[in-house]
Structure formats: structure tokens, C-alpha cells
Amino acid sequence: MIWEIDDHAPEIEGLDKNGRPDPAYAASLGLIPAGRGARVAAALLEWALAVVIALPAILTVTPILMDAALGGFDTEELFARADLIWIIVAVAASQGLMIAYIVVQLVLHGRKGVTLGKAVCGIRSINVRTLERPGFWRGAVVRYLVACASFLIPVIGPALVVALSPLFDIERRGRGWLDLAAGTWFIDARRGLNPYDQKRMRIARKRVKTPEHEEKAPLPSLATPVDRDAPAAYVPSARESGGVIGAHRGGTATASGPQQEEPAAAAVVSAVPPSLATGAPAPTFAPPAAAAPAPAVQAPVAAPVAPAPVASFAPPAAPSPAPVAPAPAMQAPAAAPAPATPAPAPQPSTPTPTPAPAQSPAPAGTRAVLILDTGQRIEVRGTTLFGRAPAAAAGEGEAQLVRVADDTRSVSKTHLAVMPARRGVFAVDRASTNGSAIIRNGAETPLVAGHPAELQIGDTVRFGDRTLTVEWV
Structure with missing residues (x-):
């Protein structure tokens, strides 16, 4: 059995198959190399500040060094000078401020990837492999020692190491000899992505690692609500709800609506007398219902469903039996039924408003x-x-x-x-x-x-x- 031991080594993104930093990956994140002009300007600004800090020591020590170079230096005369105490104070103050300045620069460069000149010019320094902070020892201290060693050759050394070496970068990323020794890379944080903005860097890495796929509209729900006017779970963006299986149209009758309402409408019609359902006048047999023979009155009760029995009631009304001979009794009710059967009575019970919503057009979209x-x-x-x-x-x-x-x-x-x-x-x-x-x-x-x-x-x-x-x- 082979056991695999996890050494908890961090996975570094943006390396090629040979383990070297991939410039294309950094470019896809939005990192832009700092220009040579900005880098030189940042270096000149930092050196100018260092000269200002060392200016008291330079003004006091330079005459002494000139005398020593010309052969007129006398140690006893130096210790006998009245301003010797001020010379010592100026040199000590300048050295103390210079040490503090250098330490602050190294700490800021190693921890935050920024120094005074880089902050003014919008430059950030990062580790070229991890694209994170460069680190204190290699990213800051080693870089500083190499820069100090370049001053052994007064003018040519700094010009070659700082200004000209980035021109020979085969990766076209502007990395000079100082960057190769320290493993650093200067980024333009103004025109490109700031590598120390953790949120933006996390989003950029996620976008490169997981490319954005084509977004598709979610399909509508196939569940049909019981109530036609219930709010829909999903509103299609470019199709009518009638063209989607299971979708409903609020306020309109569906295919199953009229079938469910027909039994109720039939029940209402069956409860209405045939005379009212057909709209035929009923004054001719309303009085005989009390005095006519039993077979003639029970016939309409036995078949109330269809309007056909209305024709069967007319013949019995003509041949009246002998006991019902007086004509005044038949003529008196003829005038009475007119107020008893008003014309608008059958309209409230007619179930015609049901299909009306289906004929009304759907409301237009709200702007x-x-x-x-x-x-x-x-x-x-x-x-x-x-x-x-x-x-x-x-x-x-x-x-x-x-x-x-x-x-x-x-x-x-x-x-x-x-x-x-x-x-x-x-x-x-x-x-x-x-x-x-x-x-x-x-x-x-x-x-x-x-x-x-x-x-x-x-x-x-x-x-x-x-x-x-x-x-x-």
C-alpha cells in the first residue's frame, strides 16, 4: 500500500510547465508593468530625500575631507576646533536619520511592496512568482545590498544596474538586475490592477481560473397554480405564458376552466323554471296551475331539464273542461301576469359572464x-x-x-x-x-x-x- 503524504505546500497559480512565471497569466489578471520613466523617477526621488537627510553631515565633513586630500589635515588642529561638538552632532543626527530612513524603506518594501518614491509614482513591488508581497529579506534586503554595491563604481554602476538593465529583459516585463536578484516585479497600480487589493485580486484569479460560461435564461416552472390569479413563480422574458407547458394566464379562462364551470352552470339552469329559461311568456297557464287537472300540472314538473315541454303545455290549455267554463276567470288573469313576470328577471340567473375574461385582451407591459x-x-x-x-x-x-x-x-x-x-x-x-x-x-x-x-x-x-x-x- 502506498500512502500519500500531504506536505501542505501552497499551490502557486500562474506558473508554466517549467515552474517559471507566466507573463500571459499576469496580463490576464490585469497587471501592467511599471514604465521605465516611473521607475527612474521613483529612484531619483528616494535618492534626493536621502541626500537631504545626509546634508548636515555632508556640509560639515566635506571641508575636513578636502583638507585631508590636499595633505593639510592635522589631527590636533581638528580636536582643538571650537565647533567640534557641532560637527559631531550634525554627523550623528544625519547618520541616525539615514538609518531610520533606510529601515523604514526596507520594511515598507518587504511588507507592503511600496516605498516613498513608489507611492508617489503609483508603483507597487510584488514577488514575480506568487504575485504577492516580495518579502523582507530577499525582496528588500538583498535588493538594497545589490543597489549599494552598484555605487562602488560611482556613476556607471548605478546607471547600468538601475536604468539600463531593464532594457535587456527578454520577457519584456521591465525587470532589471535588481529585480532578478530579489525576485521582484514592479507593477503600475494606477493604470492596471492593484495587486494589494485583495478583493479585486481574488475576483481576477477566480475569473481566470473559471472562465465565464454563456449564461442561459432559467426555464419556467411547469407547476400550474390552482388559482388562475395566483402570482407566477417565474415570469418568462420573451414568450407568452400560454406557450409554456403548465404556465397560466392570470385573469383569463384556460382550457380546463369552461369544463369545470359547466356543471355549475347546468345546476343553475336546472333550478330555473323552463318558462324563465326559454324566455317564453307564462300567463296562459299560470292560473290553470291551480284549477287545471292533475295530469296537466304534473307534466312540466316531471321534465324540467329541457325546454321541449313548453310546447306540450299549450295544447292542454286550449281544450278546457266544462267546470272551468266561465270566461271572466280566464280573462282576468290574462291582464294580471304582465306585472308578475318582469322582462329583466331571467337575466340575473344567466351564467354568460364566465367567458367574458377570455375575450378581453391581455394588459400591455408596464413601462x-x-x-x-x-x-x-x-x-x-x-x-x-x-x-x-x-x-x-x-x-x-x-x-x-x-x-x-x-x-x-x-x-x-x-x-x-x-x-x-x-x-x-x-x-x-x-x-x-x-x-x-x-x-x-x-x-x-x-x-x-x-x-x-x-x-x-x-x-x-x-x-x-x-x-x-x-x-x-
Whole structure:
């Protein structure tokens, strides 16, 4: 059995198959090498400050050194000078300040990758392999010792090591002999990504390690709500709900609606007398219902479902029996039924309003105006996509694409979708890296990727580091 022992060695990203730093990986992160002009300017600024710190010692020691060089130096005369104490104080102060200056420069360079000159010129120093801080001993101390050794040749040494050696870099990254000895690399933090911004570096590494795939719109839910007017779980962006299996259309009758309502309508019709259901006048046999023979009165009760029995009641009314001979009794009720059977009586019980919603057209999509944090106003008439390089997914049809400039890359390529629907305007996060949220009344509610959230007047939608405000029209 072979046991594998984990030595907890950190995995370094951005190395080629030979273990050397890959310039293409650093370029994909957004790291830009510092220019030669900025590097020389930073070095000159630091040297100028060092000269200012050493100026008291230079002014006091230079005449003594000149006398010694010309052969007129006398030790007894030096100790007999009245200003000897001031010479010692000036030299000691300059040396103390110079030591403090050098130590601070080394610590800042090793821990933060920045010195006084680099901070002014917008330069950051990083380890060329790990793209992190260079380290104190190799990145700062070794570099300082090599720079001091270059001064052994007064003018040619510093010019060759500091100014000219970056020109011979075969990788075209501006790394000189000092960088090769210390394993460092100078980055322009103003024009490119700041390597000490941990959040931006983490996002950049994640984006390079896991490329952004083509975002597709989530499919609608196949579950049909019981109530037709219930809120939909998903609002399609470019298709009607009638064209999706299981989707419903609020306020309209579906294919199963009339079939479910027919039994109820039949029950209402069966409870209405045949005379009212057919609209035929009933004054001719309303009085005979009390005095007519039993077979003639029971016939309409036995068959109340169909309107056909109305014709069977007319013949018995003509041949009246002998006991019912007086004509005044038949004529008196003829005038009475007119007020007893008003014409609008059958209309309240007719179940005709049921198919009316199906004939009414669907309401048009609600319009809104979105105001970006830059002041740009976007009118929403259909699906509107926001991002650095937005693109509509397959099946979404035509969409309004709004490019959002974001140098920090906190906004994904297709970050946010705003869609008008029957019930208002909805925002959908398109599985972005930094997510989206709705800020309403001071409370921030994160958006779940792929799930629409209704927007209201005055809402602020945050996507990445950018925001927009909702304003109805």
C-alpha cells in the first residue's frame, strides 16, 4: 500500500510547465508593468530625500575631507576646533536619520511592496512568482545590498544596474538586475490592477481560473397554480405564458376552466323554471296551475331539464273542461301576469359572464425608467440586460443591451435583467459573480440568482459596485 503524504505546500497559480512565471497569466489578471520613466523617477526621488537627510553631515565633513586630500589635515588642529561638538552632532543626527530612513524603506518594501518614491509614482513591488508581497529579506534586503554595491563604481554602476538593465529583459516585463536578484516585479497600480487589493485580486484569479460560461435564461416552472390569479413563480422574458407547458394566464379562462364551470352552470339552469329559461311568456297557464287537472300540472314538473315541454303545455290549455267554463276567470288573469313576470328577471340567473375574461385582451407591459448612478436614463419597454458586455441568452429574443463601464470588474458580463410583466417590473440576477440586491427603505435584500423580484417606485438596485434607481413613467 502506498500512502500519500500531504506536505501542505501552497499551490502557486500562474506558473508554466517549467515552474517559471507566466507573463500571459499576469496580463490576464490585469497587471501592467511599471514604465521605465516611473521607475527612474521613483529612484531619483528616494535618492534626493536621502541626500537631504545626509546634508548636515555632508556640509560639515566635506571641508575636513578636502583638507585631508590636499595633505593639510592635522589631527590636533581638528580636536582643538571650537565647533567640534557641532560637527559631531550634525554627523550623528544625519547618520541616525539615514538609518531610520533606510529601515523604514526596507520594511515598507518587504511588507507592503511600496516605498516613498513608489507611492508617489503609483508603483507597487510584488514577488514575480506568487504575485504577492516580495518579502523582507530577499525582496528588500538583498535588493538594497545589490543597489549599494552598484555605487562602488560611482556613476556607471548605478546607471547600468538601475536604468539600463531593464532594457535587456527578454520577457519584456521591465525587470532589471535588481529585480532578478530579489525576485521582484514592479507593477503600475494606477493604470492596471492593484495587486494589494485583495478583493479585486481574488475576483481576477477566480475569473481566470473559471472562465465565464454563456449564461442561459432559467426555464419556467411547469407547476400550474390552482388559482388562475395566483402570482407566477417565474415570469418568462420573451414568450407568452400560454406557450409554456403548465404556465397560466392570470385573469383569463384556460382550457380546463369552461369544463369545470359547466356543471355549475347546468345546476343553475336546472333550478330555473323552463318558462324563465326559454324566455317564453307564462300567463296562459299560470292560473290553470291551480284549477287545471292533475295530469296537466304534473307534466312540466316531471321534465324540467329541457325546454321541449313548453310546447306540450299549450295544447292542454286550449281544450278546457266544462267546470272551468266561465270566461271572466280566464280573462282576468290574462291582464294580471304582465306585472308578475318582469322582462329583466331571467337575466340575473344567466351564467354568460364566465367567458367574458377570455375575450378581453391581455394588459400591455408596464413601462419604467431606470436611472444609473452616472445619471443615464434607460426606458424599459422589454427585457433590458445590464453588464460589462451583455448578451441575450438563447430563447430570450430581442433585448435591450446596456453596457456598464466598470474598471474594477465588479460587474459581470451579463449581470442583471429587468423585465416588464403584467404585474409590474421585475429584476433577475443572472448568476453574477458579485450578486445583486434591492435596497428599499434602507434595508438591503439580496437577489437569488434566476428568481425574479418585483421592483417598486424609489427602489435602488445594486449590482456589483454599481447602482440604479427605479422611477415609474
